[in-house]
Amino acid sequence: MIRMMLQNQLSANRSLWFFVLLVLYIPCGVVYAETPSATMLAYTCAGCHGTNGSSVGPASPTIAGMSADYFVETMLAYKNATRPSTIMTRIAKGYTDEEIQLMADFFSTQPIVRQAQAHDNKKAERGRKLHKKYCHKCHEEGGALPEDDAGILAGQWAPFLGFTLTDFLTGNRPMGVKKKQQLDKLIKQQGDAGIEQLIEFYASQQ
Amino acid sequence: MANISRRKFLTMSTAAVALTAVNFPMLAWGANKRVVIVGGGIAGATVAKYLRLMDTAVDITLIEPKRLYTTCFLSNEVLWNHRNIESIQFSYETLKSRDIKIVHDIVVNIDPQSKQVTIKGGDKFQYDACVVAPGISFSWDAIEGYTPEASQLMPHAYQAGPQTLLLRDQITAMKNGGTFILVAPQNPFRCPPGPYERASQIAWYFKNHKPRSKIIILDPKPKFSKQPLFTAAWEQYFGYKSSNSMIEWVGEADAGEVTRVDVKKMQAITTSPYKGDVINVIPPQKAGAIAIEAELVDDTGWCPINHRTFESTIHKDIYVVGDATIAAPMPKSGYAANSQAKVCAAAIVAKFNGEPEPFPSLVNTCYSLVTPDHGISVAMVYNLGPKGKIQKVAGAGGLTPVDASDEMRKREVAYAYSWFKNITHDIFG
Numbered sequence: 001m002i003r004m005m006l007q008n009q010l011s012a013n014r015s016l017w018f019f020v021l022l023v024l025y026i027p028c029g030v031v032y033a034e035t036p037s038a039t040m041l042a043y044t045c046a047g048c049h050g051t052n053g054s055s056v057g058p059a060s061p062t063i064a065g066m067s068a069d070y071f072v073e074t075m076l077a078y079k080n081a082t083r084p085s086t087i088m089t090r091i092a093k094g095y096t097d098e099e100i101q102l103m104a105d106f107f108s109t110q111p112i113v114r115q116a117q118a119h120d121n122k123k124a125e126r127g128r129k130l131h132k133k134y135c136h137k138c139h140e141e142g143g144a145l146p147e148d149d150a151g152i153l154a155g156q157w158a159p160f161l162g163f164t165l166t167d168f169l170t171g172n173r174p175m176g177v178k179k180k181q182q183l184d185k186l187i188k189q190q191g192d193a194g195i196e197q198l199i200e201f202y203a204s205q206q
Numbered sequence: 207m208a209n210i211s212r213r214k215f216l217t218m219s220t221a222a223v224a225l226t227a228v229n230f231p232m233l234a235w236g237a238n239k240r241v242v243i244v245g246g247g248i249a250g251a252t253v254a255k256y257l258r259l260m261d262t263a264v265d266i267t268l269i270e271p272k273r274l275y276t277t278c279f280l281s282n283e284v285l286w287n288h289r290n291i292e293s294i295q296f297s298y299e300t301l302k303s304r305d306i307k308i309v310h311d312i313v314v315n316i317d318p319q320s321k322q323v324t325i326k327g328g329d330k331f332q333y334d335a336c337v338v339a340p341g342i343s344f345s346w347d348a349i350e351g352y353t354p355e356a357s358q359l360m361p362h363a364y365q366a367g368p369q370t371l372l373l374r375d376q377i378t379a380m381k382n383g384g385t386f387i388l389v390a391p392q393n394p395f396r397c398p399p400g401p402y403e404r405a406s407q408i409a410w411y412f413k414n415h416k417p418r419s420k421i422i423i424l425d426p427k428p429k430f431s432k433q434p435l436f437t438a439a440w441e442q443y444f445g446y447k448s449s450n451s452m453i454e455w456v457g458e459a460d461a462g463e464v465t466r467v468d469v470k471k472m473q474a475i476t477t478s479p480y481k482g483d484v485i486n487v488i489p490p491q492k493a494g495a496i497a498i499e500a501e502l503v504d505d506t507g508w509c510p511i512n513h514r515t516f517e518s519t520i521h522k523d524i525y526v527v528g529d530a531t532i533a534a535p536m537p538k539s540g541y542a543a544n545s546q547a548k549v550c551a552a553a554i555v556a557k558f559n560g561e562p563e564p565f566p567s568l569v570n571t572c573y574s575l576v577t578p579d580h581g582i583s584v585a586m587v588y589n590l591g592p593k594g595k596i597q598k599v600a601g602a603g604g605l606t607p608v609d610a611s612d613e614m615r616k617r618e619v620a621y622a623y624s625w626f627k628n629i630t631h632d633i634f635g
Contacts, residue, residue: 036567036589043256044587047541048621056631059617060624084619086606087571087585091280094602096585099567114349152590159620166613 013091017170038102038191041095045103054113059159064110067146071104090184108146114155117203127201130194134186153204221362236392238265239558242323242333244313244496246270246298246539249528251548251633258304260555267307267331269323273297276366277395279540280626282404283575285363285374286411294366296634316500318521333552337525338502340494341365342396348490350466359469360485364396376484377408383418387474387482390425390617394508395491396529396538398431403574406436409444409452410577422482423455424474426463432574434608443577489594493530500524508532512539514563515553516546523548535598536588542570544629566590573622581618582606
C-alpha cells in the first residue's frame with residue numbers, strides 16, 4: 001500500500017523521482033568496510049589449493065566443499081600452531097577470525113572437482129571395508145560428507161592423507177579420544193598395511 | 207499511472223540512473239567494456255582468466271608474441287635434466303576457449319590519449335582498460351661487455367626458454383673438475399631466491415656426476431633471500447665454509463660485484479678476474495621493454511602503481527601487474543604476480559560496474575628446491591596499509607624454520623610441485 005502511494009506520488013512529480021533514486025543510490029557507493037571480500041581472500045589460496053579450492057595435486061589438499069566450521073577450526077589450529085604444518089601456520093597468522101570465516105563460507109559453497117589418482121584397486125577395495133569398520137561413524141559416505149564437520153577424505157590427494165595420518169600416528173598432531181581409539185585399533189588389527197589400504201580407498205573415489 | 211508495476215518501476219529507475227549517474231557507463235553506453243592485456247606471462251594470463259571468471263561480458267584481448275609460455279619457476283630443474291622443458295611450457299588454448307582473444311604479436315605502442323594499443327603487424331586495439339604485464343628486461347649496459355650477443359656464450363637463463371636450454375647444454379657438457387660461475391644481480395630482481403636455488407641444484411648435480419667441480423657465486427649484495435636456509439643446506443650437503451666446499455659465495459664484503467665480462471677469455475671480472483668453464487650472468491633488471499616505451503616507468507626503471515588497484519600512477523586506465531611493478535614489500539615472484547593480477551582484475555571490474563575499489567588481500571608463497579628431498583619456502587600475507595601502500599600483515603609469514611625435520615623438508619618438495627601444478631592450472635587452465 002505504501003509502495004502504491006509512493007509510486008503515485010512519483011509519477012506525479014518527476015523531480016522527486018530523481019531525489020528518491022539519489023537517496024537510494026548514494027549509500028551503495030560510499031558505505032564499505034575495509035575488509036577484503038570473501039572472493040578477494042579466497043582467490044589468494046588458488047596458487048596452492050587450485051582454482052576455487054579444487055587442487056589438481058599431487059599433494060596439496062582440495063579445500064573446496066569442506067564444511068565452514070571445519071575450515072575455521074583448521075585455520076585457527078594452524079594460526080595457533082596447534083596443528084603441525086609446513087607452511088600453513090605462517091599463512092594462517094595473516095588473517096583475522098572474521099576473514100577466516102569469510103573464506104570458510106566461500107570454500108564451503110564451492111563444488112569439489114575431483115581428479116583421477118593412480119591407485120591399486122585391490123588395496124582400495126580392502127580399504128573400503130576398513131573405512132566402514134573403523135572410520136565410517138565419523139566420516140560418513142566414504143568421507144565425502146561435509147556435514148561431518150571433518151576433512152573431506154573422498155578423492156583427497158593421497159600424499160596429503162599420508163602426511164595427515166603420519167602426524168596423527170606419530171603423536172605430532174593431537175586427536176580426540178574416539179579417533180585415537182579407532183586408529184589404535186586399526187593399527188593393532190591391520191598394521192601399516194591398513195593405513196595404506198585406507199588411503200588407496202580415498203584416492204580411488206573420483 | 208497508479209498501476210505502475212514493480213518491474214516497470216525498476217526498469218524506469220535503472221534508466222534514470224543510467225542517464226544521470228556517470229557511475230553506470232556500461233548501461234549508458236550499452237557496449238561491452240574492452241580490456242587489452244599486453245603480455246601473457248604469469249600476471250597477464252591470470253588477469254585474463256580472472257577477468258573472465260568475474261565478468262562474463264567483458265571483451266578481453268591478450269597480446270603475447272610467444273605461442274608457448276615457459277615458466278621461470280622450476281626451470282632450474284631443466285638445467286641439469288632433472289625435468290624436461292616441455293613440462294614447464296603452457297599454451298593459450300584453454301584461455302582461448304574461455305572467450306579470450308589471443309593475439310600472437312608484439313605490442314609496439316600504447317597510446318593513453320586515444321586508448322589504443324598498436325601491434326607490430328599494424329592492427330590497433332581500442333581499450334577501456336589496458337593491462338601491461340611485460341615482466342622484466344635486462345640492463346645490458348650495466349656489466350661492461352655483457353650484451354645480447356654475449357648472452358649466447360654466457361647465458362642468463364633468467365627468461366626461460368632457449369636460454370635455459372643453452373645453459374643446460376653447457377652445464378651438462380662441462381668437464382668434471384670444471385668451474386661454474388654464477389653472477390648474481392643487484393636488487394630488485396625477478397625471483398630473489400632463484401640464483402641460489404640454481405646454485406644448490408647445480409651443486410647437487412655436480413656432487414652426483416662431476417664431484418670435482420666448483421661453483422662460485424659472484425654477488426654485489428651483502429646478503430640474499432632465504433640465506434640462512436640455503437647456507438645451512440650447503441653446509442649439510444656441499445661442505446660449505448670448509449676448505450673443500452663445492453660452493454663459494456663471494457658477496458659485497460669480498461668485492462663480489464662483477465663490473466665486466468670477457469667472453470673470449472671466459473672471465474667475470476670484479477676487482478680481479480674469475481675464470482669459468484661455464485659462466486651464467488644474471489644481469490641487473492628493469493621493467494619489460496614496452497613499459498619503458500609506454501613511459502610507465504620512473505627513475506628506478508620500474509612501474510609506479512596505485513597499490514590498491516594496480517593502475518599506473520603515470521597513465522590513467524593503464525594497469526601494470528607482476529615483476530614490472532613497484533609493489534614492495536611484495537617480491538617479484540610468480541605467486542605475487544598471480545595474486546596481484548586478481549586484485550587488478552577485481553579493480554577493473556569494479557570500476558566498469560561503478561562499484562567502490564575493492565580492498566586488496568595478497569599472498570606470496572615461494573618454494574626453493576635445494577635437493578630432490580630438501581625444500582624450503584617463504585610465505586607472506588599482505589593487505590593495504592593506512593597510507594594506501596601494500597603492507598605485510600604483522601605476525602604472518604616467514605621462512606621455513608632452520609631446524610625443520612627431514613620429513614618436513616621432504617613435504618615441502620611435494621608441496622612445491624603441487625604449487626607448480628595448481629598455479630599453472632590457475633593461470634593457463
